Amino acid sequence: MSPWRTGSYNWVPVTKARNDKPIIVAGGGIGGLSAALALARKGFRSVVLEQAPQFGEIGAGIQLAPNAWHALDALGVGALVKKEAVFIERMLMMDGVTGEKVIDIPLDERFAKRFGNPYAVTHRADIHGSLLDGCKSLPELIELRTSTRVAGFEQLESSVSVATADGGRVQGAALVAADGGRSVVRERIVGDPLPLITGHMCYRAVLDVKDVPDELRWAAATLWAGHNTHIVHYPLRGWKLFNLVATVIGKHTSGGHNELATPEEALPFFSHYCGQVMKLMRTPKEFRRWMLVHREPVDNWTQGRVTLLGDAAHFMLQYMAQGAAMAMEDAVCLGAAVHEADGDFERGFLSYQQKRLVRASRVQISANSLVGMIFHVPDGLEREVRNDIYRGRTPERYYDALEWVFSAPDYVRSF
Ligand SMILES: Cc1cc2nc3c(=O)[nH]c(=O)nc-3n(C[C@H](O)[C@H](O)[C@H](O)COP(=O)(O)OP(=O)(O)OC[C@H]3O[C@@H](n4cnc5c(N)ncnc54)[C@H](O)[C@@H]3O)c2cc1C
Numbered sequence: 001m002s003p004w005r006t007g008s009y010n011w012v013p014v015t016k017a018r019n020d021k022p023i024i025v026a027g028g029g030i031g032g033l034s035a036a037l038a039l040a041r042k043g044f045r046s047v048v049l050e051q052a053p054q055f056g057e058i059g060a061g062i063q064l065a066p067n068a069w070h071a072l073d074a075l076g077v078g079a080l081v082k083k084e085a086v087f088i089e090r091m092l093m094m095d096g097v098t099g100e101k102v103i104d105i106p107l108d109e110r111f112a113k114r115f116g117n118p119y120a121v122t123h124r125a126d127i128h129g130s131l132l133d134g135c136k137s138l139p140e141l142i143e144l145r146t147s148t149r150v151a152g153f154e155q156l157e158s159s160v161s162v163a164t165a166d167g168g169r170v171q172g173a174a175l176v177a178a179d180g181g182r183s184v185v186r187e188r189i190v191g192d193p194l195p196l197i198t199g200h201m202c203y204r205a206v207l208d209v210k211d212v213p214d215e216l217r218w219a220a221a222t223l224w225a226g227h228n229t230h231i232v233h234y235p236l237r238g239w240k241l242f243n244l245v246a247t248v249i250g251k252h253t254s255g256g257h258n259e260l261a262t263p264e265e266a267l268p269f270f271s272h273y274c275g276q277v278m279k280l281m282r283t284p285k286e287f288r289r290w291m292l293v294h295r296e297p298v299d300n301w302t303q304g305r306v307t308l309l310g311d312a313a314h315f316m317l318q319y320m321a322q323g324a325a326m327a328m329e330d331a332v333c334l335g336a337a338v339h340e341a342d343g344d345f346e347r348g349f350l351s352y353q354q355k356r357l358v359r360a361s362r363v364q365i366s367a368n369s370l371v372g373m374i375f376h377v378p379d380g381l382e383r384e385v386r387n388d389i390y391r392g393r394t395p396e397r398y399y400d401a402l403e404w405v406f407s408a409p410d411y412v413r414s415f
Contacts, residue, residue, distance in 0.1 A: 017045035017141055018343055024162050024172035026150040026185055028055045030124075031310025031327030032178035033131035037075045038335030038415075040141035044343070048135070048142065049162070049170065051149035051179075057128035058258060060204055061236045061243030063221055064122060066115035068325035070408030073117070074332045074415035077130045085120035086235050089219040095387055096226030097379055099274045102387050105398045114399055115406045121221060121234045121243070127324070150177075150184060155304045174305040174345035176334065178327070181293060183312035189303045192295060200292035200317060202247040203266040205284035209235060212242045213279045221321075223375065224277045227383075229270055230375040231277060245318075246270060246281060249376065252291060261289035272379065292317055294368075297361035307349040309334060313356075316364040319371055322405065326360050329412055336411045355411060363405060 023039055025032045028050030036046045064072075064085070072078035093103035105111075107119045135142045149165035153175055162170045177185030182194060209217065216222075216233070224231040231246045248269040266287050270278065295315040301308040310327030334352045341348030377386050399406075 018043040019045055019173050021159055021171060021173040022047040022143065024049060024160065024170055024175045026175065026177045027179035028144065029178060029180060030128055030131065030324045031331060033135055034075055034328045034331035035176050035178055035309055035334055036142045037131060037134050038331040039338060040138045041076065042335045042339035044338060045141050047170065048144050049148040049150055050146050053147050055132050055144065055146065057124035060124055060206055061121055061234060062124050062127060062324055063321040064120050065322065065325060066117035066119060066406045067408045068328060069117035070412050071325065071328035071332050074412050075134065075328065077134050080130045081122060081127050084126040084237065085122040086239065087118055087120045088221055088234060092220045092222045094222060094224045095383065096224040096231065096273045096277060097383065099276055100387060103390050106395050111399065121236060123236050150179060153185065153306060155306065160305050176307055176309055177312045178309045179312050181311040181315035183308065185306065186308055186312050189306065189308060190298050190300060192298060194293060197252065198293055199249050199252060200247065201252050202245050202290050202292060203261055203287035204290060205244045205287050207242040207244060207283055209239055209242045211283050215276065216280050224273065225375045226273050227379045228376050231270065231281065233280065244280065244284065257290040259289045261287045297364050299357055302349045302353045305345045307353065314360040314364050317367045320363050320367040322363045326363055329409065330356055332412050332415050336415055359409065
């Protein structure tokens with residue numbers, strides 16, 4: 001039994017709301033629900049508007065580094081999410097061509113002690129479900145509405161009027177846009193066009209662990225690196241499931257996500273990989289294909305009583321496994337900033353933006369550079385040089401290098 005599996009909600013007693021008009025939260029993904037919870041924990045009332053007919057997450061895995069767990073703890077659901085998580089023992093990077101172990105980062109007691117929380121992997125539905133249950137347990141402070149798509153907004157003197165796609169209007173004290181990477185609110189605040197094609201694409205599958213080759217059932221978040229491609233896998237849900245994500249950069253010409261793809265389509269991209277990992281790649285009967293889109297960092301997330309959060313603010317490639325972690329940290333920071341500004345939303349939002357900009361942008365930029373510099377280097381001499389750089393490194397050197405991202409910011413620790 002893991003020492004982290006302790007269990008239940010950690011709620012503050014509900015108090016009377018500090019705001020009359022609700023804060024409108026656009027989007028009920030991990031970012032939006034976290035924002036509603038963080039605001040509620042500081043006594044602020046909100047209404048979450050979600051476009052889908054029900055709240056939910058796609059059926060795939062997610063990695064949660066110590067900083068993500070600190071944010072979940074601040075939101076009061078850390079112990080609950082830990083109940084379903086798998087506490088993996090190491091992070092590995094393997095040379096996809098030769099099968100050599102290149103990077104091995106132990107995630108043992110030493111690691112958890114240093115960062116104050118473990119590294120674990122979980123099912124997206126489990127983390128989203130815990131946040132949703134948390135929101136539902138505070139009905140005085142959080143209203144949840146489905147089938148409500150935000151279409152635009154208007155800032156009035158001391159409030160915000162949000163237009164919905166069905167022609168309705170919702171009045172609020174402020175607007176937090178957690179409506180994802182294709183945010184309609186961002187269009188108005190930042191106005192940067194979403195790149196249609198980035199060339200980054202991934203094939204995802206969640207397998208029954210019984211179907212996974214024995215020799216790859218590792219208690220690790222494993223990344224196999226090969227030219228222009230990489231493959232990530234880890235166990236899920238008490239070792240019942242196994243998450244597989246295979247990424248390729250190429251000249252892809254369509255931009256959909258979560259589309260059905262056959263092994264015949266996916267496998268040729270990875271034909272330069274060694275037999276061990278190709279055996280795993282041949283296991284799924286089908287994949288889900290995702291064209292990966294991301295944006296460049298910008299420094300204007302806020303306009304008056306409206307601010308962006310999560311992917312709406314910093315849509316990034318998943319290569320640092322930190323997008324959801326950043327969304328949850330944003331939420332905690334937002335709650336603290338609005339609390340400190342005592343409900344002066346314009347001041348609170350600017351303070352939130354100022355505290356979050358550099359950290360979130362650094363993760364966004366790092367995610368891009370990891371691919372070119374480490375994961376996807378060409379076969380041959382460059383690959384051998386990459387392996388030589390990492391060979392024999394001590395765990396402490398890795399921990400030092402990861403300190404900036406895995407350590408929780410002060411506003412999360414003191415929430
Ligand atoms: C392959 C892959 C692997 C990843 N792995 C990890 C990982 O291991 N660790 C990690 O931390 N992150 C990971 N991420 C990133 C992470 O999934 C995202 O950063 C995170 O889910 C963003 O949450 P969000 O709430 O900001 O946005 P979203 O999850 O996109 O949620 C937005 C919500 O808003 C709703 N919505 C959209 N538009 C509107 C509208 N106009 N009105 C009302 N509602 C609207 C949507 O229906 C949705 O519910 C990964 C991403 C990918 C693609």
